[in-house]
Amino acid sequence: xxxxxxxxxxxxxxxxxxxxxxxxxxxxxxxxxxxxxxxxxxxxxxxxxxxxxxxxxxxxxxxxxxxxxxxxxxxxxxxxxxxxxxxxxxxxxxxxxxxxxxxxxxxxxxxxxxxxxxxxxxxxxxxxxxxxxxxxxxxxxxxxxxxxxxxxxxxxxxxxxxxxxxxxxxxxxxxxxxxxxxxxxxxxxxxxxxxxxxxxxxxxxxxxxxxxxxxxxxxxxxxxxxxxxxxxxxxxxxxxxxxxxxxxxxxxxxxxxxxxxxxxxxxxxxxxxxxxxxxxxxxxxxxxxxxxxxxxxxxxxxxxxxxxxxxxxxxxxxxxxxxxxxxxxxxxxxxxxxxxxxxxxxxxxxxxxxxxxxxxxxxxx
Amino acid sequence: xxxxxxxxxxxxxxxxxxxxxxxxxxxxxxxxxxxxxxxxxxxxxxxxxxxxxxxxxxxxxxxxxxxxxxxxxxxxxxxxxxxxxxxxxxxxxxxxxxxxxxxxxxxxxxxxxxxxxxxxxxxxxxx
Numbered sequence: 001x002x003x004x005x006x007x008x009x010x011x012x013x014x015x016x017x018x019x020x021x022x023x024x025x026x027x028x029x030x031x032x033x034x035x036x037x038x039x040x041x042x043x044x045x046x047x048x049x050x051x052x053x054x055x056x057x058x059x060x061x062x063x064x065x066x067x068x069x070x071x072x073x074x075x076x077x078x079x080x081x082x083x084x085x086x087x088x089x090x091x092x093x094x095x096x097x098x099x100x101x102x103x104x105x106x107x108x109x110x111x112x113x114x115x116x117x118x119x120x121x122x123x124x125x126x127x128x129x130x131x132x133x134x135x136x137x138x139x140x141x142x143x144x145x146x147x148x149x150x151x152x153x154x155x156x157x158x159x160x161x162x163x164x165x166x167x168x169x170x171x172x173x174x175x176x177x178x179x180x181x182x183x184x185x186x187x188x189x190x191x192x193x194x195x196x197x198x199x200x201x202x203x204x205x206x207x208x209x210x211x212x213x214x215x216x217x218x219x220x221x222x223x224x225x226x227x228x229x230x231x232x233x234x235x236x237x238x239x240x241x242x243x244x245x246x247x248x249x250x251x252x253x254x255x256x257x258x259x260x261x262x263x264x265x266x267x268x269x270x271x272x273x274x275x276x277x278x279x280x281x282x283x284x285x286x287x288x289x290x291x292x293x294x295x296x297x298x299x300x301x302x303x304x305x306x307x308x309x310x311x312x313x314x315x316x317x318x319x320x321x322x323x324x325x326x327x328x329x330x331x332x333x334x335x336x337x338x339x340x341x342x343x344x345x346x347x348x349x350x351x352x353x354x355x356x357x358x359x360x361x362x363x364x365x
Numbered sequence: 366x367x368x369x370x371x372x373x374x375x376x377x378x379x380x381x382x383x384x385x386x387x388x389x390x391x392x393x394x395x396x397x398x399x400x401x402x403x404x405x406x407x408x409x410x411x412x413x414x415x416x417x418x419x420x421x422x423x424x425x426x427x428x429x430x431x432x433x434x435x436x437x438x439x440x441x442x443x444x445x446x447x448x449x450x451x452x453x454x455x456x457x458x459x460x461x462x463x464x465x466x467x468x469x470x471x472x473x474x475x476x477x478x479x480x481x482x483x484x485x486x487x488x489x490x491x492x
Contacts, residue, residue, distance in 0.1 A: 033458075034429045035404045226403070226430050296407055296427045319406035319429055326407075348425065348432070 006051035007211045023119025025052035028224040038321040040221035045156035048223045054122030055145040059112040062138035074263040078103040083177040085261050087253045089270030094250035118240040122146040150211035155201030166217045185217035198235030198364035236359025242315045257286045284331045288359035293352035297328035302346040368396040376487035383438040389471035397491045402428035405457040410446040419477045439477040441470035
């Protein structure tokens with residue numbers, strides 16, 4: 001299958017980006033260097049092209065019911081302009097995907113939502129919504145708009161200042177997880193105070209044909225998926241396919257540490273299983289760790305206890321550009337999950353001492 | 366994008382270089398290799414006095430995004446390693462053919478050096 005390309009692929013290539021395949025998309029992974037890009041976001045501001053993220057639009061008389069039944073959080077708490085993190089779970093309560101749900105202004109008097117599934121999952125998610133809508137006999141329109149909108153993430157302590165430079169109605173009064181339509185570089189964009197870096201910042205949903213204007217006016221360090229990964233690991237945020245994967249690493253939201261995004265007082269697919277899981281308590285949970293010995297932990301490396309018995313697996317790891325220390329995430333039995341616990345990570349056949357740390361690893365906005 | 370390929374030394378297909386010096390053969394990785402790896406964060410090198418054979422793995426280089434084995438372009442005894450890389454692995458990015466060197470090998474066989482690629486041949490490989 002040919003890779004999908006973001007609208008600005010040519011512009012990124014001219015800027016000297018290296019590309020990688022991610023979720024079926026050909027995306028910029030590095031513009032200058034991961035460390036340079038990472039530092040720009042932590043200390044100043046950087047911009048990411050995240051057009052590989054999906055956009056699914058849901059409206060109609062039963063839009064709220066449909067969203068409520070297919071996401072783990074309570075969408076009835078959302079007022080227009082609110083954003084909410086949620087998981088999408090299967091009947092067993094395992095995470096299929098995680099997503100941010102935005103409540104858009106009402107359309108034709110009906111509550112209307114935009115949610116953002118992960119790269120490459122938009123078609124399956126769209127089908128899932130249509131399938132359940134029909135099964136439940138609900139009246140709702142579900143549109144996959146992934147190819148209609150680019151998405152940019154403007155992230156860093158100076159993101160609001162930069163947005164103000166190019167937007168007369170820059171919504172800098174927005175709180176975290178709030179959103180509104182704003183005119184950015186002359187283009188109306190859904191503008192949300194959300195992100196995936198642990199910093200202050202905005203995510204912009206931009207009509208695809210006008211994406212070049214917005215990108216070029218928001219002049220700052222362009223950042224690729226490489227820095228996006230190091231930033232989100234420092235912030236302790238999950239990556240689909242690594243911290244959860246329905247096929248290779250099925251996890252409940254409780255195991256993955258996102259129980260805060262589950263509201264068991266709502267009715268959703270997977271709820272009954274999660275009530276049981278919540279009562280039983282988790283056997284394994286996602287922890288952050290730092291390597292004490294030299295080395296870099298990476299996805300799929302074994303985690304052992306201090307005696308060398310394998311007890312878990314690294315889901316993500318990197319050399320933290322901010323801390324200048326090797327850090328990672330992985331699942332271990334709860335008895336090894338307390339911060340300060342000594343573990344080992346097997347790096348290319350050699351055991352390296354590690355210590356469980358609280359996440360996020362850094363102070364977040 | 367074009368990369369430096371100095372013609373004072375010889376090259377291995379796996380992107381290591383070998384430069385004859387007064388003491389032995391100095392070894393490092395190429396400009397192309399450091400660019401492919403990106404930010405180098407960790408280099409694992411053998412101990413001084415260790416013997417290594419041509420084509421043997423002599424160490425590991427880790428960047429933020431990847432990990433890669435290092436292969437000896439020539440065999441011999443490790444005369445010295447560049448300890449500056451332990452605290453400043455970024456030297457490999459900044460100056461791969463100079464300050465970012467990795468090993469000095471003594472007692473190498475001249476014939477092994479001759480087997481390696483010339484600068485022109487290596488340049489063709491990465492073109």
